[in-house]
Amino acid sequence: MTQTDSPTDEIRVAVSTVIFSLRRERAGEPARVVLPLVRRTRDPHEGQWALPGGWLNATENLEPAASRTLAETTGLVPSFLEQLYAFGDTGRSPARTISIVYWALVREDTTLATELENVAWFDAVTLPQLAFDHNDIVDYALWRVRNKVGYSRIAHGLLPELFTLAELREVYEALLGRTLDPANFRRQVENSETLIPTEDFRTGPHRPARLYRYDQDVELADRGPLPHSSLALR
Template identity: 55%
Template structure:
């Protein structure tokens, strides 16, 4: 019989390493992993996922995994890649990846972004733990490679699309948006030039409100033009396809 199909999801959140309630602190990318409770790779950490349901779409399955693992809904979701190498389990013995199927598994992997606010209150299940994306232990299967690839895609895409706003709330200041870019891209950006660049895209909408309570000049609050997709997916975005 054919290989069996699983859907896994790389879930990214931006978290301040500082205490709760504090607006400040070093922001870094985190992601939730689940501990395996069967062979192969028993006891190791792995990406959340599961077998594809009989009448379930691929993106739908990724969303369900996200909800099951964190209780959250994605602010951005995109297919990453399909991994199907016959020996990707790294083991010569046939392994099960989903906890149910046996034998060869092809994984369609998605990556998701969740909001910073929601991520603070994310449910933490029994065998779920959040890790810094840059400091992962050795994961089950080829999941280290998958996370690396997802990080690469995220970092590329944040430069030429609007997905950075997925980490933020509906309204945000330009400094907040810039800090997301800085955290993901790993470099400091000139506030003046950053402002002009995002303003030049024409996608920013001035809400007319300002953020008060800060001990300096109150920054304006912006919103993104929601009639436009966060990222151009070409024909896939224009169709109702996913």
């Protein structure tokens, strides 16, 4: 939650976001999934880390509210944003609060706003005890992204416009938490018809690697029949 005063309604509605990115300790090391958390400065759970979010304004739609609260608390603009779930068990907070939770992606070179001292990146699989039920929310978001990565092109939300197959495989391995066979992976993604090979190559100490891009005519993730937000295609 942000540190603004809450509404006085008996049931309050908040919007929070689980935002994933990739980080590595140093060049050449495997990427790991990380997320930004906000340290609470008031009760309940003062001093504990929590998901970024805030209260829903009466005149505000949900997805713009998720983007607004994320920008206000972390300074981040996601490359992908999708609604995750509504959490509203009666015992999740001292006052009855329903949280509309989104999950989002930002690319690896994205940084937090430097002036936000109460925000920091954490490893998604080794989190401390978070405020409220936010550990359960992160676990559910990880489950969702691991399921979706197999049948959508959401990995693009963590990649630059042009990438090698090895870089794409590294994103899959980081999200899934396991090593993938390079030959099988190449065959599967080339048969998916979502990648377009370019005439460019990445050069370095090893053999030059062809650069690919995603087919922009293919949805980043299937949103079903509901209207699509522009955030889904960044």
